[in-house]
Structures are given as C-alpha cells and as structure tokens.
Amino acid sequence: MSSDQQITIREAKIEELPLLRAFEQGIVSAERPFDPTLKPGAIEYYDLGAMILAEDACVVVADAGGKPVGGGYAILKAAKPYQLFDQYAHLGFMFVDPGFRGRGINxxxxxxxxxxxxGQGISEVRLDVYAGNEPAIRAYEKAGFSPHLLTMRLGD
Structure with missing residues (x-):
C-alpha cells in the first residue's frame, strides 16, 4: 500500500478490535524505554471495545484506502472538585503505523x-506523555498542548 494515499479520520468499528490491539502493542513497545515499571510481554492499557461502544468516549482510526493505519481516543472524565471545569477529555491510544509517520496523521x-x-461541550483536553519522549512532546506541543504536571516516582 502506498504511503501517499489520502487519509481520512473516522470512528473505529468494533470488528477492528484485533487490529487496534496490535496498534496498542506498538504503543507499548514504543513506551517501554521510558517506563521501567512495565511488565514484560503483551499489555492491555485500554478497554478499547468498551470505549468504541461508550457514549462518553470516541475512538477514531486514520484510514488509508480502507486500512486503518493509526488511531486515538478521547474519553470524558470527571474533574476534581477544586478545578474550574466539571469534565475534561483525556486523549490516549495515539498511534500511527511506522510506514505512515511524518504525514501529519497524528x-x-x-x-x-x-x-x-x-461537540460534547468540553473545553479542557488533556493527555499523558512520558517526560523523556521528546518526539511525542514536540508533536503534542505542535498540536497546541503545553506541559502541565510532571509525575515523579521513586522505585527500583
């Protein structure tokens, strides 16, 4: 498949779950160097099937000629009682097939x-990224995000 195909963004379909799970393992592989706490082997970060069916979430795929080549999700979460907003959207599952990277798909x-x-009336949008993942940080900054909070850890 040519990587110069037109990309469309559409909602994910439940029958695409096996491919989306493969994307998830691509994310896990990319994040392992940044997180020594991850267990070896396959990991499921997300309940993508439930999110595809949920009213308070949106899972999308980047489609190139009928083949998903990337994706992401947004899920509504309750804000803390002390925050200025009641809900926010959390983005995750950001993945683009290596053969399609560098084309602005993310x-x-x-x-x-x-x-x-x-469209859900949400003004606050957040995502998590590893502090050492400079390429991802740059991509999110390019999309308008700015650093907000850094989680620190102490452990083996």
Whole structure:
C-alpha cells in the first residue's frame, strides 16, 4: 500500500478490535524505554471495545484506502472538585503505523478528537506523555498542548 494515499479520520468499528490491539502493542513497545515499571510481554492499557461502544468516549482510526493505519481516543472524565471545569477529555491510544509517520496523521487524529470533545461541550483536553519522549512532546506541543504536571516516582 502506498504511503501517499489520502487519509481520512473516522470512528473505529468494533470488528477492528484485533487490529487496534496490535496498534496498542506498538504503543507499548514504543513506551517501554521510558517506563521501567512495565511488565514484560503483551499489555492491555485500554478497554478499547468498551470505549468504541461508550457514549462518553470516541475512538477514531486514520484510514488509508480502507486500512486503518493509526488511531486515538478521547474519553470524558470527571474533574476534581477544586478545578474550574466539571469534565475534561483525556486523549490516549495515539498511534500511527511506522510506514505512515511524518504525514501529519497524528495531528489529524488529535484534531478529530478535540472536535468531538468540543461537540460534547468540553473545553479542557488533556493527555499523558512520558517526560523523556521528546518526539511525542514536540508533536503534542505542535498540536497546541503545553506541559502541565510532571509525575515523579521513586522505585527500583
């Protein structure tokens, strides 16, 4: 498949779950160097099937000629009682097939998820990224995100 195909962003389908699980393992592999606390082997970070079916979440795929080549999700979460907003959208599952990277697909996925969140009346959008993952940080900053809180840890 040519990597110069037109990319469209659409909602994920439940029957795409096996491929989305493969994307998830791509995310795990990319994050292992940044997180020594991850167990070896396959890990499931997300309940993607439940999110695809949920009203308070949106899972999208980047589609190239009928084949998903990336994706992401937004899920609504309750804010802390002391925050200025009641809910926020949390983005995750950000993945683009290595053969399709460098084409702005992640930006398109983010734009679609932010648009979904805005359509739900949400103004606050957040995501997590490892502090040492400079390429991802740059990509999210390019999309308008800014650092907010850094989680510190003490452990083996």
């Amino acid at each position: 930006q398109q996925v983010i734009e679609a998820l932010v648009a979904w969140a805005r």
